[in-house]
Structure formats: structure tokens, C-alpha cells
Amino acid sequence: MDLSLARLRMLRELHRRGTITATANALHYTASAVSQQLAQLERDVGTRLFERRGRRLQLTDLGVLLAEHAEEILAAVERATQALEEAGESVTAKLTAGVWASVASGLLPDALTTLARTHPGILVRTKELAPETTAAAVRDGALDLSFVLDYSNYPTTWDRDLRRTVIAVERLHAAVPADAVAVAGVTLADLAEHPWILAPARSHFGHAVRLAFQSAGLAPRIDHEVEEQATAMAMVAAGLGVTLVSDLGLALRPPGVDILPLGDTLTRTVSLAYRTNTARRTALLIVVDAIRTAAAAKGLAVDPTSPTPQVGAPDLRLG
Structure with missing residues (x-):
């Protein structure tokens, strides 16, 4: 048989x-x-x-x-x-990682370039999935590891068969049309009257932002629902509304978008998830370390209160 x-x-x-x-x-x-x-x-x-x-x-x-x-x-x-x-003299392995746009563009290129130089026997393939589905794909064996998200006001229910390593804690920033807001920083209340471009409520991102509005007693006008931060910022650049963007998402900012520090305390934790029974797998730990190193090199702090500057997070408005 x-x-x-x-x-x-x-x-x-x-x-x-x-x-x-x-x-x-x-x-x-x-x-x-x-x-x-x-x-x-x-x-x-x-x-x-x-x-x-x-x-x-x-x-x-x-x-x-x-x-x-x-x-x-x-x-x-x-x-x-x-x-x-x-057992080999050098580590040789093939791993499949679940990603989404901002980590695929903001972290993986540097991490995988370094990995190819230091551990050429480790091959990492990627699959782009919605952040809400990557942890389940790891648990089910379709992926070896994946990026996962938790929001400060909306933590993810964790599976006991999975472990995770925190890569970074990202701040969220307001993205507005160039010259549309003449201040150096804003709150959700300041932007409540603007049309909004947000991820759907079924997504972790979209749900977390809506919860933040509810907590502030606000009801924003959401004119456009789109999945990706890059798409949302392209629509911001066209003057269609405002949105929120994470530290890693700032790398995708097109011309015509100003980034403003957000006064509301809203952060998200980026972690790598992997199965508990593979937590000591040498190749996996090497990949996790390479990604953590790439995040640190970009100034992404694990502690959001750290004075270490967050990647792309300015003190002043970007023109």
C-alpha cells in the first residue's frame, strides 16, 4: 500500500x-x-x-x-x-511562511537576503494570505510559520498548539491627503468628520479601528472599504478620504499623502507563529532570528514606549 x-x-x-x-x-x-x-x-x-x-x-x-x-x-x-x-554539517531546510503586503515588502527582503548569505541551505517560500487566516494555516500544517497580528484593543484568541515570537510593536498613524490637515498631530476625534478608507469590519485591522472609534464615542463615515494599506493610501493620495497606516505600511506611502502622529493609543503587535512541536527546529529558529534582526535594523521596537524611533514614524508631518 x-x-x-x-x-x-x-x-x-x-x-x-x-x-x-x-x-x-x-x-x-x-x-x-x-x-x-x-x-x-x-x-x-x-x-x-x-x-x-x-x-x-x-x-x-x-x-x-x-x-x-x-x-x-x-x-x-x-x-x-x-x-x-x-544532523547535517550545515542546516538545510525548506520552509513556507505566511505573509501579507506590509511585512512582505518591509521585512522579508532584508531578512531573506541576509539568510541567503549566512545560511544558504535554508530556502523560505512565502504565501500571501489575509492576516486573519495565517495562524490557522500554520496549525493545519499548510505553513511552517506565519506573521500574525494582535491589536492593543483587540487581541487575537491564541491556539495552544501554536507558539509565537514577537517581532515588533507597531504604532498606527493617520494618513491624510497632502496639505489637508494643518497640524503636526491628530486624534481620531480630529478626523471624525472626514470620509474614511478602512479595511472591512471582518478583518482584524478593520475591527480594531472601529472599536477604537466606538470607545471614543465616534461614528466615522466610511466611504471605501479596501483590504490593503497600500490601496488605502493610494485612495488617500487621490483625495478620497483618510485612513490609518502602520509603521511597516509607511514604506508603501505614495506621493500626495501626509503622515501624522496619532494621539490615540492604538498599537499592533507583529509576531511569528509556529507549531509547538516545531518550536526547537533549528532552521525555523534561524529564520525567526533573521526576521527579528531585520525588524530591529529598521528601528521597529518590541516595546512601543521605547525611545528607539519606529520605522517611517516621523515627529513632524511628511510632505
């Missing part, structure tokens, strides 16, 4: 999640691809692993048995991979 690890991973996720659609979403496949691979796994095994219950695909007793063994098999493969990496 020749069992595919990829198919065993799909079986494990179906056992955990209960539906083909949820399994496909977790592993970033189409539902039809998952269905085809699970059907092939059933043929490989030579016995029924699934049965239809209406529109749902349910595991048979033998399917559950194999899914339980799949947990052990996949964990053993991960341990064996880690042992082989550590």
Missing part, C-alpha cells in the same frame, strides 16, 4: 473539519481537487473510507481509523525532517 502524505493530510483535515469545502479552504485547494485526491486515497487503500450523508462526505469507521493514524504519520514525518536537518 502506497500512501500519499498529501492525501493523508487531506484526510486528517476532513476528519477535523467535517466538510470538503472547509478542508479545501484550510489547505488552499479547490473542493473538486480535494474530492479527487480523497477518492484516489480510497482506491489506494482498497476499502471504503467515506460514505455520503446527503451532501456531506462522512468517514466510515475505517476512514476514522486511518485519519487517526494519519495524525501520527504526519507528526513522525515532521520529527524525522527536523532530525535530518539537525
Whole structure:
């Protein structure tokens, strides 16, 4: 019997999640691809692993048995991979990291350039995902590590199967059309009458900002909902409204946007998440250290009250 690890991973996720659609979403496949691979796994095994219950695909007793063994098999493969990496004279590994735009552009280029020089045997591939989904992708084995976010007024519920290393604490700043606000710093109340460009409420960023408005007793007029900070700032440059931007996001600022310090205490913690059972994996720790070093080199402080200047965070308005 020749069992595919990829198919065993799909079986494990179906056992955990209960539906083909949820399994496909977790592993970033189409539902039809998952269905085809699970059907092939059933043929490989030579016995029924699934049965239809209406529109749902349910595991048979033998399917559950194999899914339980799949947990052990996949964990053993991960341990064996880690042992082989550590046994060599130099560390050799392939890791997949979950990223989003501001960390991909602001931290990874420097970190991976340094890593290629100091540890050429470590290859890091990246997948851009919504910040809200990266931790789950690590837990499910689709990623080896990922960037994750917590906001000072909206902390993320943490999974006990994951560990994290704090990379930086970013301040949030107001981004306004050039020359639209003639002061050196603002509060949310100062900008409440402006049209706003924000991430949707379903996102951590969008929800955290809306909570900050609510706490201040404000109800902003949100004219545009966009996912990325770079997109929001492009719309600010066009005079369509104002937004908030993080320290790392400032690197994406286009011409025509002024950045103002925000008087409201609103920060976000950028961390790297990885599975607890890989927390001692040498290659992973080397990658985490390279990213932390890149963040420190850009002036990103782990303590937001530190006098160390935050990357791109000016004391005065940027013209």
C-alpha cells in the first residue's frame, strides 16, 4: 500500500473539519481537487473510507481509523525532517511562511537576503494570505510559520498548539491627503468628520479601528472599504478620504499623502507563529532570528514606549 502524505493530510483535515469545502479552504485547494485526491486515497487503500450523508462526505469507521493514524504519520514525518536537518554539517531546510503586503515588502527582503548569505541551505517560500487566516494555516500544517497580528484593543484568541515570537510593536498613524490637515498631530476625534478608507469590519485591522472609534464615542463615515494599506493610501493620495497606516505600511506611502502622529493609543503587535512541536527546529529558529534582526535594523521596537524611533514614524508631518 502506497500512501500519499498529501492525501493523508487531506484526510486528517476532513476528519477535523467535517466538510470538503472547509478542508479545501484550510489547505488552499479547490473542493473538486480535494474530492479527487480523497477518492484516489480510497482506491489506494482498497476499502471504503467515506460514505455520503446527503451532501456531506462522512468517514466510515475505517476512514476514522486511518485519519487517526494519519495524525501520527504526519507528526513522525515532521520529527524525522527536523532530525535530518539537525544532523547535517550545515542546516538545510525548506520552509513556507505566511505573509501579507506590509511585512512582505518591509521585512522579508532584508531578512531573506541576509539568510541567503549566512545560511544558504535554508530556502523560505512565502504565501500571501489575509492576516486573519495565517495562524490557522500554520496549525493545519499548510505553513511552517506565519506573521500574525494582535491589536492593543483587540487581541487575537491564541491556539495552544501554536507558539509565537514577537517581532515588533507597531504604532498606527493617520494618513491624510497632502496639505489637508494643518497640524503636526491628530486624534481620531480630529478626523471624525472626514470620509474614511478602512479595511472591512471582518478583518482584524478593520475591527480594531472601529472599536477604537466606538470607545471614543465616534461614528466615522466610511466611504471605501479596501483590504490593503497600500490601496488605502493610494485612495488617500487621490483625495478620497483618510485612513490609518502602520509603521511597516509607511514604506508603501505614495506621493500626495501626509503622515501624522496619532494621539490615540492604538498599537499592533507583529509576531511569528509556529507549531509547538516545531518550536526547537533549528532552521525555523534561524529564520525567526533573521526576521527579528531585520525588524530591529529598521528601528521597529518590541516595546512601543521605547525611545528607539519606529520605522517611517516621523515627529513632524511628511510632505
